[in-house]
Amino acid sequence: MKTNKFFIKYIMLGLLIGVGFTSCNDDDLGEAPRLFRPIPTLENNGNKLTATWDNILGATSYELILYKANGQDEDENDIFEEYEKVTVSSSPYVFENLEWDEKYMLKIKALGTNIQSEYYESDDVSIVYPTSITEIRTIDVAILLLWTTNGNPITSLKIIANDGSETIDVEVSEEEFESGRIEVTGLTPETSYTIYAYSGEEQSMDTYEGRLRFTTAAPEDFEALYGAGKYLDLRSVSDSAEVLQSAEIKAQMEAIDGLAIILRGGFEYKVNNSVSFKNSVTFITGLTLEGNAVFVQSGGMQAQSGATVDKVRFEKINFISDVAYGTEDYLRENQDAGFGGRQVYNVNGSNSVINTMEFVNCRIEGYRAIVRFQQAGEGIKNILFDDCTINGIGNQAAVTTTNLAGIVQNVTFNNSTLFNIVMLCDLRASESQVSFNITDCTFCYAPIETTANANTPLLRVGSNDVVINISNSIFGPSLATVGSAGSLVETYTAGTAGSVMLADQTATVAVSNSYKTNFAWADINDKTYPILGLAEAGLSEENLFADPQNEDFTITTSAFAGSRDSGAIKWRMP
Numbered sequence: 001m002k003t004n005k006f007f008i009k010y011i012m013l014g015l016l017i018g019v020g021f022t023s024c025n026d027d028d029l030g031e032a033p034r035l036f037r038p039i040p041t042l043e044n045n046g047n048k049l050t051a052t053w054d055n056i057l058g059a060t061s062y063e064l065i066l067y068k069a070n071g072q073d074e075d076e077n078d079i080f081e082e083y084e085k086v087t088v089s090s091s092p093y094v095f096e097n098l099e100w101d102e103k104y105m106l107k108i109k110a111l112g113t114n115i116q117s118e119y120y121e122s123d124d125v126s127i128v129y130p131t132s133i134t135e136i137r138t139i140d141v142a143i144l145l146l147w148t149t150n151g152n153p154i155t156s157l158k159i160i161a162n163d164g165s166e167t168i169d170v171e172v173s174e175e176e177f178e179s180g181r182i183e184v185t186g187l188t189p190e191t192s193y194t195i196y197a198y199s200g201e202e203q204s205m206d207t208y209e210g211r212l213r214f215t216t217a218a219p220e221d222f223e224a225l226y227g228a229g230k231y232l233d234l235r236s237v238s239d240s241a242e243v244l245q246s247a248e249i250k251a252q253m254e255a256i257d258g259l260a261i262i263l264r265g266g267f268e269y270k271v272n273n274s275v276s277f278k279n280s281v282t283f284i285t286g287l288t289l290e291g292n293a294v295f296v297q298s299g300g301m302q303a304q305s306g307a308t309v310d311k312v313r314f315e316k317i318n319f320i321s322d323v324a325y326g327t328e329d330y331l332r333e334n335q336d337a338g339f340g341g342r343q344v345y346n347v348n349g350s351n352s353v354i355n356t357m358e359f360v361n362c363r364i365e366g367y368r369a370i371v372r373f374q375q376a377g378e379g380i381k382n383i384l385f386d387d388c389t390i391n392g393i394g395n396q397a398a399v400t401t402t403n404l405a406g407i408v409q410n411v412t413f414n415n416s417t418l419f420n421i422v423m424l425c426d427l428r429a430s431e432s433q434v435s436f437n438i439t440d441c442t443f444c445y446a447p448i449e450t451t452a453n454a455n456t457p458l459l460r461v462g463s464n465d466v467v468i469n470i471s472n473s474i475f476g477p478s479l480a481t482v483g484s485a486g487s488l489v490e491t492y493t494a495g496t497a498g499s500v501m502l503a504d505q506t507a508t509v510a511v512s513n514s515y516k517t518n519f520a521w522a523d524i525n526d527k528t529y530p531i532l533g534l535a536e537a538g539l540s541e542e543n544l545f546a547d548p549q550n551e552d553f554t555i556t557t558s559a560f561a562g563s564r565d566s567g568a569i570k571w572r573m574p
Helices: 002-023 174-179 222-226 247-255
Strands: 041-045 048-052 061-072 078-088 093-095 102-112 125-127 133-138 142-147 156-161 167-171 181-185 192-198 208-215 231-233 259-263 268-271 281-285 293-297 308-315 317-321 343-347 353-360 363-373 379-386 389-400 410-414 417-421 434-439 442-444 466-471 479-481 489-494 508-512 545-547 552-555
Touching: 041 125, 048 102, 061 093, 078 093, 078 102, 133 208, 142 192, 156 181, 167 181, 174 181, 222 231, 222 259, 247 259, 281 317, 308 317, 353 363, 363 379, 379 389, 417 489
Parallel strands: 231 259, 259 281, 268 293, 281 308, 293 317, 308 353, 317 363, 343 363, 353 379, 363 389, 379 410, 389 417, 410 434, 417 442, 434 466, 466 508
Antiparallel strands: 041 048, 048 093, 061 078, 061 102, 102 125, 133 142, 142 181, 156 167, 156 192, 192 208, 479 489, 545 552
């Protein structure tokens, strides 16, 4: 026991000596005690920002530094600069008269007698003005600004290039304000701007009515796109709705193979069967502030007799039949399963062949058919609908060979939205095998509801040699008919008798990652006509889509297995 006491004494002595030597090192005195950091709550009311925090024991004052975002670094992170600095004795503090539509960040620390805390850095907070500005549309040298007229009257605009190279002042008349829109021209292509709106004689925070940032587009180089002398820009040379039917345009189309016709956005062009193709041609809406050009059709376009045409392309065009155009709310009130009887393209005994016809970023509505061949030996080898909206197609089908051996090899619907569709295709006969492809599409109210027979399925192929490929697509319920009889249609309404999708199961069908909503397959004489391989979405169209009756097919629930990878891309969840 004595031995143990001896060793304990020496151990304790060593510890004391070690502590003594350590305490004598001036470089290791340790940090002085600090105050706890105040943690603020930020609340904005108008352009005031109130910071509230719990007062800290030992603190005699608080330093607050408000920073405002001023640009971004190369990694797109906000760069903050000091905006206001104050020292106050206690919580809360109100920052007043802040600049609207700016992003702010607060640093705060507690101060005491010879003591302080570290800074606490808040999250970003934005001071957003409740502007009446609703939209800005841009092209290369102009913008269209739109607003609601139920707020303070906008009297002036200031447009400033973000690099400081130019400033444009625009007066807004009372008439222009009441119209809810103004067009501003004379801008520089590919330039970033900020536009400020004001109400009153002076331009200040007191008269501020909102701002938007925008970047003008690059100018269109038609010569580089189409070649010298191979484009015709109609945007400013004609105000005639019949210009596409004119002898001058017909002559140009016949003289130039590969002609591109540049159309004015928002302008309505009358089109009928006098518009015919001998050579390749592209119709495209140029840079525009008014949306797509519009084709109002009283007759179907066609190829000239005996012609062989490489390509006809329609890009950024809205097609509407004269029947649908001429009646207000036609597509909601129409009960005719033929939707007025028109076609976009229609040939009958022309003995003509088009290698490729493309519809890209088009809206097509109110037709009995889109593409129709009425005789053997004529047709289009390859037909593409890409990024299109198709509404109101009748009982001849979107693509039809009229049960005769027309020339068609490939038909593709890609990334498109289709609704109020009686039939999608009638390919019961063709000169050769047909590959029919549906990729990344959303369907609703298609095909026509019927309990009479299976003659109007979504895909009518009979015993023809058709290979059907369906991927990443969603199919909603059928298009309702009065009494489910398959005659008088009720648009934007789901049928209750189910769907007839494919009447001949001998067709080769491949389906991947595609779904149907919870409609039933129509039972006609104890037989159903499904597309096998479609998975169940487990939801009705009303529970899956945001507002299908008003053409909003946004997927609303991540519980749906295909929410991020099926249907038209613009409707998917991010």
